[in-house]
Amino acid sequence: xSMDFTFSPRKENEWFLNTQSPTEFEGGALRDGGExxxxxxxxxxxxxxxxxxxxxxxxxxxxxxxxxxNYLNMEGTQVVSAVVLLNMPWSFKIFYGMITxxxxxxxYRRRPFMLMGWTLCFAMLLVMACMDxxxxxxxxxKYARMDAKELTPEMIATFNDSAHHVGGKFxxxxxxxxxGYVGADVAADAMMVEVAQREPEATRGYTQTxxxxxxxxFVTISSVLTGxxxxxxxxxxxxxxxxxxxxLMVILTVCCLPVIPLSWYCxxxxxxxxxIFRDYLAELWHLVQMRPVYQVIVYKYxxxxxxxxxxxxxxxxxxxxxxxxxxxxxVMAIMGNAIFAxxxxxxxxxxxxxxxxxxxxxxxxxxxxxxxxxxMFTTWDVLRNQWFWxxxxxxxNLPNGISFVIGxxxxxxxxxxxxxGAVYGLVGSVANIAIPLASTLSKNVDSYFDVTNSDIVEDTxxxxxxxxxxxxxxxxxxxxxxxxxxxxxxQKGETKQLKHNGGSSRMMGLLTACYFGCSLCWTVMVNIMxxxxxxxxxxxxxxxxxDSSGSH
Numbered sequence: 001x002s003m004d005f006t007f008s009p010r011k012e013n014e015w016f017l018n019t020q021s022p023t024e025f026e027g028g029a030l031r032d033g034g035e036x037x038x039x040x041x042x043x044x045x046x047x048x049x050x051x052x053x054x055x056x057x058x059x060x061x062x063x064x065x066x067x068x069x070n071y072l073n074m075e076g077t078q079v080v081s082a083v084v085l086l087n088m089p090w091s092f093k094i095f096y097g098m099i100t101x102x103x104x105x106x107x108y109r110r111r112p113f114m115l116m117g118w119t120l121c122f123a124m125l126l127v128m129a130c131m132d133x134x135x136x137x138x139x140x141x142k143y144a145r146m147d148a149k150e151l152t153p154e155m156i157a158t159f160n161d162s163a164h165h166v167g168g169k170f171x172x173x174x175x176x177x178x179x180g181y182v183g184a185d186v187a188a189d190a191m192m193v194e195v196a197q198r199e200p201e202a203t204r205g206y207t208q209t210x211x212x213x214x215x216x217x218f219v220t221i222s223s224v225l226t227g228x229x230x231x232x233x234x235x236x237x238x239x240x241x242x243x244x245x246x247x248l249m250v251i252l253t254v255c256c257l258p259v260i261p262l263s264w265y266c267x268x269x270x271x272x273x274x275x276i277f278r279d280y281l282a283e284l285w286h287l288v289q290m291r292p293v294y295q296v297i298v299y300k301y302x303x304x305x306x307x308x309x310x311x312x313x314x315x316x317x318x319x320x321x322x323x324x325x326x327x328x329x330x331v332m333a334i335m336g337n338a339i340f341a342x343x344x345x346x347x348x349x350x351x352x353x354x355x356x357x358x359x360x361x362x363x364x365x366x367x368x369x370x371x372x373x374x375x376m377f378t379t380w381d382v383l384r385n386q387w388f389w390x391x392x393x394x395x396x397n398l399p400n401g402i403s404f405v406i407g408x409x410x411x412x413x414x415x416x417x418x419x420x421g422a423v424y425g426l427v428g429s430v431a432n433i434a435i436p437l438a439s440t441l442s443k444n445v446d447s448y449f450d451v452t453n454s455d456i457v458e459d460t461x462x463x464x465x466x467x468x469x470x471x472x473x474x475x476x477x478x479x480x481x482x483x484x485x486x487x488x489x490x491q492k493g494e495t496k497q498l499k500h501n502g503g504s505s506r507m508m509g510l511l512t513a514c515y516f517g518c519s520l521c522w523t524v525m526v527n528i529m530x531x532x533x534x535x536x537x538x539x540x541x542x543x544x545x546x547d548s549s550g551s552h
Contacts, residue, residue: 027200028492031417035199038207043195045266047214049114049188052259054215056121056181056252058222060174061086063230067245068170070236072163073137078171080536084527085175089182091523093429096186097421102280107271109421110191114263117184122256124177128170129249136234137163170245184263189428190421191267196412201492202352208408209348213341220337225251227330238327275418284419289509291502292495293414293423297430297512299487300407301519304434305441306481307364311470312446316456321378322389332390336397343401355490356406361482363399368478370396372471379467407431410488413495426516433519436526440540446470 025032036043064082068074089096105112139158143151196207225248232242243251287293318324351359374392377383408428415423449466456463489495529535537546 027202029200029204030197030413031194033198035203036195038195038210041266042268043266045262045264046188046191046195047211048259048262048266049184050211050215051218052118052256053181053185053188054218055222055255056125056177057185058219059225059248059252060177062222062226063245063248064174066226066230066235066237067133068167071133071136071234071245072167074164074167078167081531082167082171082174084531085171086178088175088524088527089178091429091433091520091527093182093186093189093425094422095425096183097190097419097423097425098280098284100187100190100421101419102275102277104272104274107273108269109272110187111264111267111269113187114184114191114267115260117180117182117187118256118259118263120180121177121184122180122253122260124173124180125249125253125256128173128177129246129253131169131246133170133245134163134166135160137161138234186421186425189424191269193412193415193420193424197415204412204492205352205405205409206348208412209344209352209405212405212408213344213348216337216341216344220334220341223330223334223337227327227334231327231330238325280419283416284422285509286504287414287416287419287423288426288512289504289506290499291504291508292489292498293427294505294508294512295487295498295502296410296414296489297427297516299484300427300431301434301515302484303481304431305438306477306484308435308438309474309477310438310442311451311467311474312443313451313453313456313467313470316453317375317378317467318389320456321381321384321459322386323384324386324390328386328390332394336394339394340397340401340404343398344405347402347405351402351406352409353491354406356410357485357488357490359406360403360488361485363403364478364482366399367396368475372475375471376468379464379471409492410495413489413492414499430516430519433516433523436523437519440526442474445473 026034029035038044038047061083064079064086068082069079100109100113103109137160139160143155143159192207192211196204199205199207225243228239229243230245230248231237231239233240235242288297318329347354370392374389378389411424411427414427449470450463451466451470455466489498526540529538529540
């Protein structure tokens with residue numbers, strides 16, 4: 001006996017979330033309406049959403065360390081708090097998505113939330129642009145690198161003690177700005193799914209490839225801002241010139257302002273009658289029980305844990321063995337973002353019909369192989385060169401870009417009409433919430449080896465073997481993630497067949513909800529623990545372990 005869930009305000013024949021007989025549209029499209037040109041007057045506002053997200057999200061978190069730590073000399077726990085608060089909203093994308101799915105404003109579900117999100121973000125940026133950041137804590141940043149015993153009373157008297165108290169206000173404002181642009185981003189994601197599902201099967205994937213290409217292009221621009229224009233000596237950089245933090249906020253404010261009217265006047269959206277929340281949850285629960293949905297979610301989760309397994313000594317290896325400078329690291333990061341954007345463009349043009357499994361396997365193997373060569377050559381002093389160390393990860397953006405955009409294709413195939421925001425938020429964030437678990441596993445494994453900063457500085461044969469062991473474990477874990485690849489459909493056609501014939505499982509739906517909920521709680525817990533000194537030292541919170549003898 002099949003169960004039929006429908007939104008109460010809609011007619012039954014308008015709903016096609018049915019695993020047995022989904023509606024077929026012209027050209028294999030997933031919904032009616034015909035293909036749209038996202039560069040047209042009616043949809044260019046959607047592209048602008050991702051340009052703005054790339055600019056703001058690429059810039060704002062990048063200012064935390066240079067401004068709060070180097071300029072204001074705030075405590076490390078306060079800096080960590082700022083990072084946590086800026087990233088926290090991304091963990092709740094599914095709830096943002098449910099709101100935009102269920103709560104139409106003036107008959108519209110997407111544009112009002114984009115409007116509200118960007119208005120909130122703009123207001124916070126404007127306030128920060130108008131605030132006085134004050135003088136830096138150190139009148140000359142060379143004092144920051146001096147030992148406390150070397151500082152004379154005369155030097156200390158020149159320090160700006162009031163700088164510590166300025167940062168708290170900026171942290172709160174940045175957090176509220178993040179709440180705004182994440183909300184706008186989730187509404188844009190839901191709108192993007194609606195537009196992408198109107199594309200015929202032959203070209204479906206162009207929309208998300210294009211918008212993420214635009215987003216990455218503006219992340220590249222933001223990298224130039226934070227890496228070069230926000231790199232003065234007061235901010236811990238290398239240049240004698242630099243934008244001030246308020247000046248940088250002025251630039252972001254100017255970039256954010258036109259997004260507000262474009263969100264309303266340059267996005268065409270049909271009115272929606274609204275839903276009954278109980279029925280919406282029933283439909284979402286029905287969707288999670290469908291085989292293609294829970295199968296893709298478990299793939300993204302497990303592969304995310306394995307593929308994000310890393311090593312804890314990468315930073316000291318880069319600094320002490322490869323001799324890479326922060327400035328060159330920033331320059332190569334900019335180049336990497338540019339290559340990532342170009343890769344997205346090429347994938348959208350030539351790769352819409354590539355086999356998802358094959359391409360993902362190729363990308364993982366190629367990245368692992370390239371990384372293995374670099375780290376081993378550096379570990380055993382075969383070739384220790386900063387350009388070799390920094391250059392190969394830039395090349396790795398080519399397969400990484402392909403892997404990323406392929407991951408977005410499958411989400412569009414799974415979302416049903418009416419729950420686009422929640423499904424995209426759910427599936428899209430599963431891999432992200434697996435990252436804290438992968439990080440914890442990495443730190444626990446590496447704690448059994450001699451790979452601390454002081455060990456890397458010693459650079460003995462014993463240390464090199466210890467690093468080799470953790471590298472072998474890391475790459476073995478990364479490749480082991482390929483075991484779950486059969487859970488990923490090969491292409492759109494196979495996804496459609498799974499939706500038709502895959503059936504559903506209540507038990508798998510419950511299991512999916514349980515591990516997603518537990519992982520979300522884990523992410524929030526780890527983030528909160530990283531804020532407080534008494535718990536930030538714990539391995540699960542990203543620390544190296546608490547010294548019981550020094551506890552109090």
